[in-house]
Amino acid sequence: MPHLVDDSPVGQRRQLGAAMRSFRKEAGIDRDEAAELIEATGPTLTRKERGESKFKRQEIEVLARAYDIGRDDLVMLLELAREVRAGTRRGEFPMFVPLKSRAFLELERAEAVEVLAVTLTLVPLYFQTEAYMRELWLRSGDLLAPERIEELVALRKARQQVLAKRNPPTIRAVVHELALRLPVGGPTVMQEQLLHLAAACDLPNVEIQVQPISAGAYPGMDAAFYLLRFRNGPAADIVQVHGHAESFYRDRETATEPYRVAWDRRKVAALDLRASKALILEAATRFEVATGS
Missing domain, CATH: 1.10.260.40 (lambda repressor-like DNA-binding domains)
Known part of the structure; x- marks a missing residue:
């Protein structure tokens, strides 16, 4: 046969x-x-x-x-x-x-071996603090009830557990500097958030690079997405693209290829790991000054 x-x-x-x-x-x-x-x-x-x-x-x-x-x-x-x-x-x-x-x-929780994250004005969801999350949903314009916001916070915290599971995926993120400067929730919330983000830079399965404002225009500057990678190669990649009100998904190799290319170009254009962490800590210091600490 x-x-x-x-x-x-x-x-x-x-x-x-x-x-x-x-x-x-x-x-x-x-x-x-x-x-x-x-x-x-x-x-x-x-x-x-x-x-x-x-x-x-x-x-x-x-x-x-x-x-x-x-x-x-x-x-x-x-x-x-x-x-x-x-x-x-x-x-x-x-x-x-x-x-x-x-x-x-x-798939993110159980099978992905690598996650490529690209964000524009927000800290990647894996590294958000509770106060930062709450502020995002409070100011979303959707007039969410407090109970719903707490439910969303709990769901996102559960999603963040992928960082600490046994044999976690490697998470590689390219974050625009705008996400470090936008005062979500005010100086206190942002200082806590940025120190948390800087600490995440030291995790063995995490790489965070920052795209500096000073660089001006850069490749793929209009895209924010999370790309899951698996052991059996790029044909199995799945992309979650973040839009205004909801996400959409790409799962064909021809449809996910542009996001892999965008990731590669963003990574090359961003600061290296050490310089990125230094910029995150510098931004945290500015919010510390703003709080009068």
Whole structure:
């Protein structure tokens, strides 16, 4: 029998599997118990959840009932599975944003080996302090209730745990100097934030570079994104692009390539690691002066 090559988009397969794994964890069902429901072995389900093989429609429907997945999420899962099977190129449609957001967070937490972060006016989310986060959501213009803000803070703090997990991904960030100068929350909040950011520079799995204002225009100056990288090469890269009100996602190699190029150009144009940390500490000192400390 000839060897059958699975030529469906690896990014879509990986996201579908990650979303299914996330729903399973949320439902509190272990791998082997879930595998029995679809008459498979635990390792087989693991391969499906890693995107190494495809989920069948019937398997998704059976597991959706066990995981108590809502109708809207089930529709997205089935449509994405259909596109994976067909090898079509429609997987970036807006209807998939909630599902891909779930998958992105699961992949970031469980499978990514490297994260490339580019930010413009904000400190990268992995290094934000609680006070800084609260101020961002308080001033977002969305008139969020205090309870919702605290919920968002808790979710982001949970996302930051990726820094301290066993075998964490390498996080490489290029931050524009504007993020160091913008007084989010005032001098006290910013001084705390910048000292926290400077401390993160010393973590063994973190590299932070600053793009200085003095350099003027620079490559990719209109892009802010987070790019996840995996062990099986750039074909599996997934990009979360930050827009005004929501994020969108890129998961095809041709669609993620411009972000890899943008990252490389930004990295070369930014200050080196030592100079970047020095600039962060200098900005923190200016806020210290402003507070009168």
